[in-house]
Amino acid sequence: MKYLFLVLLMYSNSIWSQSNFDKAEKLFKENKFEQAQAVFETVLKTNPADLKTIEYLGDIAGRNKSWDKTIIYYKKLVQLKPSEANYHYKYGGALGMKAKESNKFKALGMIDEVKGAFEKAIVLNPKHIEARWALIELYIQLPGIVGGSQSKAIKYSNELFRLSPVDGYLSKGHIDEYFKRYAVAEQQYKKGIAVGNSKVGYQMLANLYKNKMKEPEKAKSILEEYKNRER
Helix, strand or coil: CHHHHHHHHHHHHHHHHHHHHHHHHHHHHCCCHHHHHHHHHHHHHHCCCCHHHHHHHHHHHHHCCCHHHHHHHHHHHHHHCCCCHHHHHHHHHHHHHHHHCCCHHHHHHHHHHHHHHHHHHHHHCCCCHHHHHHHHHHHHHCCHHHCCCHHHHHHHHHHHHHHCHHHHHHHHHHHHHHCCCHHHHHHHHHHHHHHHCCHHHHHHHHHHHHHHCCCHHHHHHHHHHHHHHHC
16 A cells, blocks of 8 residues: 555656646746746756756756856756767857856866867767857867867868758858958858858848948848748
8 A cells, every 4th residue: 555655646746747847848938938947946856857857947047148057957967868969069058158258267277178068969969060060169269379270160161061061151151251251251151042041141141241341231132132032
């Protein structure tokens, strides 16, 4: 009888936890992040190793730019399931944002871990596109003296091209734009648009026209072109 009672208790707790998870997930998808967080935290008390709950809490903390909390949640994911590429990618991203807002000395001490997390994501999932984008951004923004490298950024851009020509062209354009090769960047973005017709490509080209090449009319025109294609 005692055994039966324990089984029923565990079953009812499981049902309660799932019901609350569903409620929290619905709130999250409705962009009610504060309410979702409160319910997810309740779920986590009942099931402290639930990967999806931890990931949602990390995502909410990231939206709030609470990078210390975000790092704690994503690090927990990496510890619980080290074989999941996306957990390493998210952990590296949170570390990177923390480093960006830290003083230079602290940031320098975090670079290897940030880089390592993205590289691990690629090892676990050789087709991981977002991790390559993150490494491109890291290598073009870091000063050469602490590991920045245009050639390494181009290497990952070439890898992206083999996986997704659209991402390949857009990443090459992004590198060219960063190093002020605006005319070359313009052509790369146009190639990306021709291949994929993606909203991101149009936005990147429009931003180049508006913010770097000081041609607001061209920016307006390219966004209009995208809207017309979507109709």
